[in-house]
Amino acid sequence: MMDILGTAWFIGAISFLVGFIGPILFSTSNLGPLLGIFITGPLGFLMGGVIGFWRLLADSGRNLKRSDWGTFFAIWLLMLGWYGLFCWFGFFAIWCIAILQVVCAAGTAFLYWRRNRENWPVKQQRFYVWLVAALLLIGTELFPPVTHPWWAKPHDGYLQEVPLVAYVGDERMDSSRKTPQLAIDRPQLLIFWAGIMTAAVIGSYGRSNE
Structure with missing residues (x-):
């Protein structure tokens, strides 16, 4: 679980700084830093958590704990919550969330299949x-x-x-x-x-x- 959260916070922090400082340097809008607070920061945190889970899933020699799966599903629920909270921001925000979830589902399905392909028809x-x-x-x-x-x-x-x-x-x-x-x-x-x-x-x- 800590590997997942550590990756989430690391990538989330970088994404937040890019979205917060970037508009200050390259935009004259006073609302520019809100990009990091509401869009790139949460997006980076969620994607970072998914990447952290993928690293565990890709390591076939490492057993996945229930807490790892629980953290992954919690991240998925946060994606749903982010959609419900910011869906009035318009089509762009909704597509960002939807694309993130498609990538998350597809990548997890592939890595899970590769990890368990030998006994997939029976147990998975x-x-x-x-x-x-x-x-x-x-x-x-x-x-x-x-x-x-x-x-x-x-x-x-x-x-x-x-x-x-x-x-x-x-x-x-x-x-x-x-x-x-x-x-x-x-x-x-x-x-x-x-x-x-x-x-x-x-x-x-x-x-x-x-």
Whole structure:
């Protein structure tokens, strides 16, 4: 666990400094340093944790502890939390998180398969359950449930009916140049996430007892 957290803090600190000091040196905006606080710092910390876990996973001679897996899943939950907290920053922030999760899922699946390929068909089937769950979580981030913006009023010209889900790149969700007509329904999104993770837990538990 300490190897994972140590790598996370190291890469996170470098990413934070780049995002914080870089805009001060090369930008005239007073908001420039916020890039390091809200984007590059958290992004570097999360990716650093994933890289630290990959180092342990790639070492076939080293046994993985439950705390290592727990730390990895905690990092994944932090990714979901970061999405929920900063998804109103726009399409760029959402894509950063989604790409990070795709890389995390793909890299972990490959390294886990390579580590256990000799007995994969017998003992490692439940990993497919969590891989599918991860992909479904990413899918709900790219096509989240939507609702009216919280400040919307019936006479403001907003949509009378909203779809259940919408693509995050939908122009009706664009807040950079105009008032958006749609917003991500965070409570409903949490229900989706809880349902997916509950199904994954039940599915992996069933696999472990086969």
